Each structure stands twice: as C-alpha cells, then as structure tokens.
Amino acid sequence: MPSPVTFDPPRTVIAICGGVGGAKLALGLKHLLGERLIVVVNVADDFEHMGLRICPDLDTVIYTLSGLSDEVRGWGRAGETWNFMEAIRQLGGESWFALGDRDLALHVERTRRLAAGETLTSIIAGIAATLEIAPRILPVTDDDVRTKVVTSIGTLDFQRYFVEHRCEPTVRSISFDGATVARLNPLVSAALSSTELGAIILCPSNPYLSIDPILAVPGLSDAMRRSGVPVVAVSPIIGGRAIKGPTAKIMSELNIETTSASIAKHYTGLIDGLLIDSSDTADVEGIAAHVHATPTLMTDLPSRIVLARETLAFAARLAAG
C-alpha cells in the first residue's frame, strides 16, 4: 500500500465526480486520503423508475468505494443476479433499464427513506456508514436536477438517451432542468469554505454530462473560486479519445475538438491546473491553466492510486505556487 500523500498540515480534498470514470479516481484518492476525502457527486442522472429513485452516479461511487462494484462489467454490483428482471419481463413490466437483485436493495431502501422524509444526503451518509466507507459522499444538492439531452430524435431524459437509446441519437444540446433553483448542499458549502480544505479535483468524468450538471448548481463555482485552493481537473481524453462512454461522440456532435485543450477551455476560469495524459502533450499549447502530463489510463487499483497521487502532488505544487 503506498504511503498517503499529505499536505502540510493534512488537508481535506474535494473530488467532484460523475459515474464510472470519476469513481475510479475517487477510489485511488480514497486509498491516499481516507476520511479526508469528500466526494461531491452528480445527481442529474437520477430518475424515477418503476416507482423507485435510482441514482446511478451516487450508487457507482458507493459501490466503487465500498469494494462492491463489478470491475468486469464496469457498473453495478459484483456477484449480481437478475431474477427480478426476469420476473418483471414475465409480468410484462418495463425492462429497458436493468436492475440487479442486489442493486435493487439500494433503490428500495433509498425510496422508502425518501418517502419517510429523509434527505438524500442523510440516506447516502447512512448507507456509506453501514458499508464502512471512510470518505464522505455528498450529493451536490438534495433538490431535483435532471439532465435533458436534445437529440436528433427529440428531447430525452438522460437515462433514456444513455441506456435505452445507447447514446445513438445525435446530441444537439444538453440542459439541466431544475439546476437554476437547486440549493447547493450545505455540507458542500461548508467543506468548500473550511480552512481544512487543501485542493479540489474535477474527476475525469464526462465534462458535459457529468461534471457540468454539478457545476450548474448555483453557488458551487463561486465557492470553488473563493476557496483559495488549487482546482485541478483530470482530463478524460487520452490520445484524442475518451476511454469509455460517449464523451468523444458528444464532443464531436457539439463541434468540439476531442482534445484535452478543449477540456481546458471548457473549464476556463474555474481550474488552476489540468492533468492530461502523456500522449496528449502536443495539443495543449497555449491553454490558460497549468498542465501536468502523466499516464492517466486507470486499468487497475494500483494505477488509480498512482494517478490519485500524481493529481494530489500536482495540486500541492500549485498550492505552493
């Protein structure tokens, strides 16, 4: 196990995170920081399905940080079974969104607690504690923000676009319903204004679909800038391509060049540094942030920890000026 990176004095670190790609870095950061890590998670992919509240990004972070995630399939829980879905199909129910038997427990338990009046923040904290997850996992808001994807076949709810239509329709624009009136999670505000804070990391999640709806919550970007700590983004682009998911396809459809320079430009005014893959050094000439190049492909736990260490060290150098 690598020794933990320490700021001097030890600081908390906020990781702003979407789903799978972001959670991988969050896992690396967890191994270095433990309870000094605060993961602020996207909720705009959340939706109601079969009467249940499903929170794909929060759940991916929970499963990844607790060691319950299925590393091979890339989403959901390890050792999952699908008998519920089989029975749903038998009963003629909706089957486009796959819910594993074990995964379902989280949705049912969350929905029950929400109906009883508990906040999403409190529910996630309780589940994280039960699963002995040391970092704090905070939904960016307890209010409803919902990603809508305007596509060639009409405006789609995010999961319809992402799962049912497998990202196939051409994206014309993306909006976040409810974002302008969503209230920033007070625990996120408190963490951002704490004197304990050492750095803010934008994880290598999809900037347009996963990070933007977090940043769209009023007050968050301002509080990040006011925090006075380095804000470092880890680019999801490697060798001019996105490793996973529709990032490159969406960038192309939005007429954005699939480069880390585009990522830097997207985050202009917010980030102090951009961590890019070693193969992408050529395309980041003249961008506004400090750049650090390192291998960013996370294939296993050691590579996640190495990238987390590189990211924290880069932030520490930026903090030292």
Add this chain to the structure above:
Amino acid sequence: MPSPVTFDPPRTVIAICGGVGGAKLALGLKHLLGERLIVVVNVADDFEHMGLRICPDLDTVIYTLSGLSDEVRGWGRAGETWNFMEAIRQLGGESWFALGDRDLALHVERTRRLAAGETLTSIIAGIAATLEIAPRILPVTDDDVRTKVVTSIGTLDFQRYFVEHRCEPTVRSISFDGATVARLNPLVSAALSSTELGAIILCPSNPYLSIDPILAVPGLSDAMRRSGVPVVAVSPIIGGRAIKGPTAKIMSELNIETTSASIAKHYTGLIDGLLIDSSDTADVEGIAAHVHATPTLMTDLPSRIVLARETLAFAARLAAG
C-alpha cells in the same frame, strides 16, 4: 386429466379464498372449471412494506393458479433467490419480511401501477392475463381493509402478528380496519347477481383471519344470500386440527372448540352446506347446514382436483334440492 364437472347448463362458480389453504382448492377448481371460476380474494392481509404494496393472499392465488408457486416451501415462487434480502440486510434495512428476488417484481410492478392510478382489480387482471391464468381473480374490494390482531402483547398489524411474531402472541380479538366503508368490488357484485352463477364455495382458508375480512365488506353476505345458489363451505379442520397455519391455535385462544361444528356455527345463516373431512363426522350432529363428509386433505394436485369435484358435486346436489 379428469373430465370437467358441469352444471346443466354450465355455470360459473365463485370461490371465496384466503391464502395457501384456499388457493389449493382454487387450483383444483381451476382444473375443473377453467374460465368459469371466479376467485374472490382477501385483501385484509395486504400491507405497505419498504414502500411497496404487498398482497399476500392475491399473490398466493396468482402463483398457485399460474403454476409459479413453491410447493415445497408452501409460499412464494419456485426457483426463488434471496439476493435482494441479503443486500437489504447488508444496508441495514428491515429484513423481518422475506421478499424473494422474483416475487419482488410483482410488488414493484403493482406498486408502480397503483401509483399511476390503476385499480388493484385492473392490475391483478392484467397480471393474470399475462400469466395466462384462465379463472378471474378479484380482490373483494379496491379499498383498504386491514386486519388488526389484538393480542397479549398489544394490537398488531396482521403481518407483524403472522410473520414477525410467528403467531406466537395470544389472540384476544380480530378486527378489520376500513371494512365498514369498503366498497364491494363491482365485478364481484355482478358475478353474484349473474344468472350464470351456479355455486359459491368458501375455501378452507382460516375463517377468522382470511374469510371473515372478505365477508366483512358490506353487501357481500347479502348478495351471497340473494344469489339463490348453494353456498358451500369446505372446513379447514381435519380430525379436530387445522392442517396448516394458526387456525386451531386462534380458535382455542378465542375459546372456540376446534371442530367442524364450530366452523358450521361460524357460518350459520350464510352457508347451505359444509364439506367436512371423513374423520370429523362425529362432531357435526345437529348443525344447521347440510353436511357432506369426504377426505379433505390436499397433498397434491390430484387430491385438490378430487376435493374440488366433491365440492362441486355437493353443491350441485344442494341446487337440485
């Protein structure tokens, strides 16, 4: 396969039914009557659990008549798995009521449709059609009726008494919340007043816990009497004992002798005939209904069909006067 019993002309038969014991006879009746069987089912065991509407008696009837039931365990679905429950326990959720992964699909689908404004009657009809169940399955009412058991440890919701406390507390009385204002299912009224009706069977379910809350719905008993067809009860008592469940224990706690004569007395004024087990002929001297004795233990499908045939033949004799 035995040839079907026919009234002349062919008639519909209403079976009034609770859970496991009643559903066994309903399955026998189904084999003889097919779509001419109408099963009117108790809803007073229904409850909300984890935000889901659970209908134990309706589900037992559905699983039994569709061939999905677990004959060995005696409840729930065959080939069931329990990974949802394992995950619920892992998350610190409520685990006193076991929900199988496959069974859960029915609860989630029903809850979703109820929330969308569909009636329980319509939902059950849709599911029965999907599962190709020929008989009609009708909840006695679409309104909420809830069995409360006044016990030595306080008043308990039925499932708390039945499952969580395993029927251990002493029963002092039983009441049916909501029964006085529940509206009889109009499809049940229509079936009872139809000129097609040939007989009404009270299945050998627990009279106090399963049949009484059906009969408690205003208008049902009157409509049964007005129907002019034979009403035949099948006693759940065999050799002075109840085969399954808490019937005998409850009768004893309510100071009722555990005999078929007590069952006849309980149904006085409602039934024309009582079908009892051959071993119980001694104790039915002087009861108000006609009595037919036959082996009533249903150990397998053939014995269910034989008992169903005996019951229908008895009703046909009573109809012939």
